[in-house]
Amino acid sequence: xxxxxxxxxxxxxxxxxxxxxxxxxxxxxxxxxxxxxxxxxxxxxxxxxxxxxxxxxxxxxxxxxxxxxxx
Numbered sequence: 001x002x003x004x005x006x007x008x009x010x011x012x013x014x015x016x017x018x019x020x021x022x023x024x025x026x027x028x029x030x031x032x033x034x035x036x037x038x039x040x041x042x043x044x045x046x047x048x049x050x051x052x053x054x055x056x057x058x059x060x061x062x063x064x065x066x067x068x069x070x071x
Contacts (some may be wrong), residue, residue, distance in 0.1 A: 002032040002046040005054055011066035012038035024060045028052045 012018060018036035021043055025034045030051025036043040045057050058068045 002030075003049050004044065004046045005057070007043045007045065007058065007061060008069040009036070009041060009043050009061055009066050010069055012036065012041065014038060017066065020064050021061055021066060024064045025057055028056055028060055031057075 009021065012021065015038070017038050021036040022034045025031055025036075025043065025045055028047075028051075030048035032046040032048065034043065034045050043061060047057065061068050
């Protein structure tokens with residue numbers, strides 16, 4: 001059972017962008033599910049917060065060249 005977080009992401013323009021982001025996030029330990037949407041400009045992540053953090057997920061998304069928008 002994981003925590004669900006939504007990360008607003010800028011720069012994704014197509015389905016392959018979504019795959020790039022999903023792949024990067026899935027490299028982390030403790031990821032349960034990832035849904036990236038260029039149409040919604042966000043990435044929804046379900047994760048085990050005993051194994052990874054919101055910050056780690058943000059770093060993984062940012063490492064793809066797309067950026068998490070901090071409110």
